Amino acid sequence: MDDLRLDRWADDDHPHEECGVVGVWGSADAAALTALGLHALQHRGQEAAGIVSLAAGGQFHAHKGRGLVGDNFGDAQVIAGLPGRAALGHNRYATTGETALRNVQPLYADFEFGGFAVAHNGNLTNAHVLKRALVRRGCLFQSTTDSEVFIHLIAISLYTTVTDRLIDALKQVQGAYSLVALHNGALIGARDPMGVRPLVLGRLAQGGFVLASETCALDIIGAEFVRDVEPGEIVLIDDAGLRSVRPFGKTSSRFCIFEYIYFARPDSTVEGTPVYDTRKRIGAELARESAVGADVVVPVPDSGVPAAMGYAAEAGLPFELGIIRNHYVGRTFIEPTDQIRNLGVKLKHSANRATLEGKRVILVDDSIVRGTTSRKIVEMVRQAGATEVHMRISSPPTTHSCFYGIDTPERGKLLAAKHDIEEMARIIGADSLAFISLDGLYRALGRAGRDPASPGYCDACFTGDYAIPLTDQQDNSERPPSLLQAANQ
Known part of the structure; x- marks a missing residue:
């Protein structure tokens, strides 16, 4: 039996992570720094991790494995086997393709210009259409992840330089992506034209550059934050320094609003x-927006903590850790029987009865997806003696699936897509339930409210306003089984 991540089935009430990418250029410790950066980005993906390094003479070295960064790169001998002054790494949370070693990134290929490795965060929304066309041209796919589309588009490009081939590929794909690539001459970073997925640029104290999904990855290796990679920008880093190209026309930025609510680490700076x-x-x-009489504000840890602090301060109520999270659940080999599934939340969270x-308790969490975990949390708090339980959610109701790199269920399994708020409160067993309004969320981000003509963020999970075409969703041709596993199919 494959080992099971307990938190995968003990907590299905949040959208799950995307992926994390790190690239380092110009350091003798490139692989070690990449591993540290991936460790800081572990929250973005826990299913697998991989690092590819570039040594002198254009030799590439790779190590990949299922599991956490520490499981794969905690051994000094593994890092020693990744020599070179450049490296890139990836934490995987599968949104397309099964978790098999062939899908673990970075992906690598030998081209006529030399080796090329790529790591990708996000989802391509026309991957099926492109893959079908590429297979008809004779391309042989070795994985079931949409990231391999980049490899084949670069391979068949008629342009001469690596940069022009990559631009040619990027102009054919649709979707949300932050991409880091490595070849014999440079480290490359790119964001999709709407900048849905994050990517930041940092500078190492001893010289050299870092690309990463979040600033917390820069902090752990002592790199100085330089700036965000801009939407639609391609940055090229080599021994001559840094340069930038912008091959796409001007587009409106639609950065993922859920990065602020849940995905990014609290100590990161985003945009x-x-x-x-x-x-x-x-x-x-x-x-x-949703004041209610209560005695105490309690976060659902860990993601609900900062919002609960803000709620308590504004409401003038005590903030207490009424739920304690067990951070050492980790992996388990326990077979997920119904009885064990029911115990899953208690293995991860326990009520602080004192x-x-x-007390009349306000529970603050970041989201409700299916409602299953929320129901168990509310029940746990009641069993600990709470006289009232009021649930407050720091995001609007999640009514639509994400197709841009976040693992959410299909729409029919989203609680808010099927029930109004009063019904949802009854289902999870709360005395009352309230979500922040969409305009309220935008106000918290420093805007007057949501401007439908120019939202500034991707909020499709709340609105159904998909700014990037969902080409594969509209394609009615028969799909191979591997592609049926794509997110939200």
């Missing part, structure tokens, strides 16, 4: 805004 401060502002706005008994 110039500290995530921790933003989440506290979201909580304060939520308190203004702070809950006899």
Whole structure:
């Protein structure tokens, strides 16, 4: 039996992580720094990790494995086997393709210009259409991940330089992506034209550059944050320094709003805004919109903590850790029987009876997807003696699936897509339930509200406003089984 991540089936009430990417150029410790960066980005993917390094003479070295970064790169001998002054790495959370070693990134290929490795965060929304056309041309796919489409588009491009081939490939794909690539001459970073997925640029103290999904990966290796890679920008880093090309026309930025709510680590700065401060502002706005009589504000850890702090401060109520999270659940070989599934939430969270008994409790969490975990959390708090349980959510209701790199269920399994808020409160067993409004969320982000003509963020999971075409979803041709596994099919 494959080993099972307990938190995968103990907590299905949140959208799950995307992926994390790191690239380092110009350091003798490139692989070690990449591994540290991936460790900081572990929250973005826990299914697998991989690093490819580039040594002198154009020799590439790779190590990949299922599991956590520490499981794969905690051995000094593994790092020693990844020599060179450049490396790139990837944490995987599967949104397309099964978790098999062939799907673990970075992907690598030998071209006429030399070796080429690529790591990708996001989803291509026309991957099936492109893959079908490429297979008809004779391309042989070795994985079931949409990231391999980049490899084949580069391979068949008629352009001469690596950069022009990559631009040619990027102009054919649709979707949300942050991409880091490595070849004999340079480290390359790219974001999709709408900048849905994040990518930041940092500078190492001893010289050299870093590309990463979040600033927390820069912090752990002592790199200085330089700037965000801009939407539609391609940055090229080599021994001559840094240069930038912008092959796409001007487009409106639609950065993923869920990065602020849940995905990014609280100590990261996203698009110039500290995530921790933003989440506290979201909580304060939520308190203004949905005040209720209570004795204590309790976060659902860990993602609900900053919003609960903001809520408590605005409401003038005590903030207490009424639920304690067990951070050492990790892996388990326990077979997920129904009985064990029912215990899953208690293995990950436990009620702090001393702070809950006899209290009217406001529970603050970041989202409700299926409602299953929320129901168990509410029940746990009641069993600990709470007289009332009021649930407050620091995002609007999740009514639509994500097709841009976040693992959410199909729409029919989203609680908010089938029930109004009063029905949802009854289903999860709360005395009351409230979500922050969409305009309230935008106010917390420093805007007057959501401008439908120019939202500035991707909020399709709340609105159904998909800014990037969903070509594969509209394609009615028969699909191979591997592609039926794509997110939200």
